Structures are given as C-alpha cells and as structure tokens.
Amino acid sequence: MSLNVIDLIKGQLGPALVSQAASQFGESESGISKAIGGLLPAVVGGLANNSDNPGVLDAITNASSSGILGNLLGGSSSNPVISNLLTSIFGDKISGIVNAIATYAGISNNSSSSLLNLVTGATVGSIGKYAADNNLGKTGISNLLGEQKGIISSLLPAGLSLASLNIGDWAKGYKFDNDNDAIRPAASEAPKVEVTRSTTSAGTNPDRNNNDGGGSIWKWLLPLLLLIAAAYFIWKQCDKKQTTTTTTTADSTATPTDTAATVTTTDTASTTAAAPVTRTDENIDLNGVMLKGYKGGMEDQMITFLKSGNYKNAADDAALKDKWYDFDHVNFKMGSSSELEAGSQGQLDNLVAILKAFPDAKIKIGGYTDKTGNEASNVKLSQARADFIKNALGKAGVGAQVLGAEGYGSKFATVDAKASDAERAADRKMSVRFAK
Secondary structure, X not given: OOOOOHHHHHHHHXXXXXXXXXXXXXXXXXXXXXXXXXXXXXXXXXXXXXXXXXXXXXXXXXXXXXXXXXXXXXHOOOOHHHHHHHHHHHHHHHHHHHHHHHHHHOOOHHHHHHHHHHHHHHHHHHHHHHHHHOOOOXXXXXXXXXXXXXXXXXXXXXXXOHHHHOOOHHHHHHOOXXXXXXEEOOOOOOOOOEEXXXXXXXXXXXXXXXXXXXXXXXXXXXXXXXXXXXXXXXXXXXXXXHHOOOOOOOOOXXXXXXXXXXXXXXXXXXXXXXXXXXXXXXEEEEOOEEEEEOOOOHHHHHHHHHXXXXXXXXXXXXXXXXXXXXXXXXXXXXXXXXXXXXXXHHHHHHHHHHHHHOOOXXXXXXXXXXXXXXXXXXXXXXXXXXXXXXXXXXXXXXHHHEEEEEEOOOOOOOOOOOOOHHHHHHHOEEEEEEEO
C-alpha cells in the first residue's frame, strides 16, 4: 500500500498551530481549520502533478535542512522558495485558489494566501524530512509523489472541488472532484479528513434508465431508504451521547493524590479536543507586561494565584499539591518526547516570564497518558516529556525554580481505553503546579 503523505503532514498542522494561526490572522479557529482541510489535498495534488519537475524535487530535497518546519507561521509567507514553488505548481491559478478557499472557509483573502504558503511549507518540509530520514533521492521522491495520485482523490471536503478551485485541466486525471461524496467528520486535528464514497454508479442498475415503469420504483424507494438510514444514524448518535460521559475542565483541580488536570497533549496518538471550544488569545497582565494567553487559561490562573498571596501563605507543599494548571498550547508531536508541535514555544516562554516575575515561586511538572498502549511505555513517555519541559525551563534560566518533573503514565486516567480518541484526550496531559 502506498504511503499517504497526508499522514506525514498532519502533525505539523495540529490544534496548537490552528489556534495560533487564528489568533495571528484574526480569524475563527473553525475557519482556519476548514481552509487547511481544503488547501492540503490541493497542494499535495499539485506536487503529485509535478512529480518530475526538477524545481519541485530540488525544493523538497533541500527542505530538510532549511528549518522551514520550525517556523511555519513566521517564515512561510516571506519564504521565496515557497513562493517560487507555488508558481511552479499552479502558475496563474494561485489567485483563483486563494479566492475559492477564502469563500469556502469564510476567511479573508489575505488569510487564505498566508495559509496557502503555510500549508505548502508544512507539506514540502514534511516530505523533505521523510526523504532525508529514509535516504530517498530525487527518484524516490518523484515516485512517492506519483503514488499520491491514487490516494488524494478522496480528500477534498464536501462542497469543494478542483473545478471550484480553478486549478486547470490536469485535475481531471486525478479524479479529485467529489461532489457526490458524503463527508464523515474527523475527531482529530484539522487536516485529517475522512471521505466515504458512494458505491453506486451509472450502469450498475439495469432499471436505472428504464422508462417503461420498472425503474419508477426507485423514485420513492431510494428516498425512503435514505430516510431510514438517516433516522438510524441520528438514533445511534443520541444513544452514544446518553451512554458516554466526557468531562473536560478549563480550571483544573486534581484528586488528593499527586495528579493533574485535563490538558491536550499527545501520547501515542495525535492531539485532539474532547469538544470543539473556540477561545481567543487575550492580553494577560503580568505586572504591567502583557502576555498572550486565554482568559482563565494557565497563565491567567497562575498569575492570579501568585498575586493573591496564596502561594506565599501556603505552609508547605501539601497545601499546593492538589492544584494543577493545564498547558493550553504546549503539545508534543505524535509519539515524541523531544519535538514540540509548532506554536508550543510561546507558552513555555510565558511560563518563564511568570517565574522570573515571581522569583520566589517554585513549580513541579507532571506528564500523563491515556489508557491505551503498554503502561511501562506510557510511564516512560510521560516522564521523558516532563523532563523535556523541565530541561527547557532550565535552559531559559529558571531551572532553580523547577523542583521536579514526574511522569505518571495512565495511573490517573479515567476514560476507558476503548473510548474514542477524542474522549481519551481528557487523559493526555502536561501540567504544572506550584511547589515548596
């Protein structure tokens, strides 16, 4: 089975980046997510159509050493390599793509243009890294891109076709147009799009074009069958909601044992949110210095606690151990304990600023996983991630204020391992608490 390069790219375009892009561009997270879902298959299709283009192959080959993945939001728009690559792929169709995606996603043309550059950077960077890691030369990259022609045909979201993107005649050979497809919404990050294709086609039903009365039965039978199927689906969804309870909290208070509260950070799977929540970054006042964060989020809660004098007045560590604060933006790449998703560094910088503003404050880091996978591996992964954050804070000059880091694996997980990935996200956590 051919490798789907979409799987290589999803980790770069997760919830953390969507949230930061929405804040930076002044758009809703749903609009950014929708735009990425439309742009990603279009960009991959453009690369597949140019799998023998020397300029495309050179750009991918050099991407692994360009650092493009480390600065998608900041550097993609002004990167001449990306601009030249887009021109090479789409020619004079770029403005048409930008306009179509802006209309489809309900965002501005400027935001759509910036996202086109960002998605292209993530795509080229991810394929380049894969090629470098697996010793693929230009021939191997060309073959990999060519294989995508049979994979990406089902990835354009409902309501969006290459005809509407005005990309050109080359789209016909890829059968991208999915106007008759039914979308099954994905539970995870924005770029993950699942499509269910209809298996009926012209010519498979001998009565379809029969006008002597035999085919007329389908005029009422097919709508009836669809109505029954829709009613059954709605009933199953309602039944699932009645039997499944998922709890997520923004202001997290742990159990009396040394545990942590809900936060969205990946373990053996990619980060997903248990329920779609749209929040906007605001200015959080740190003694006159403004930090970007959520009202009621980690920074806001920690600063409020420190200003209240409750930390200073706490008699010992026992008085502090039950209150944990969730990282809103710090997310690790899937299965990794040493690579953060794009956009994560900002919140670590905020934590450093808070500790420097309150030099007497001490903290502890906690890492957690859900119930899936081997527990020994879960403990090892959560410990490595907690240590990574501790070491990062040390390099930033506040290491003396970090008293410890501990990984608990799935010890305090509450959601069943057989639950959906979205539901298990409540147990995948990276948190911080005050300590003495």
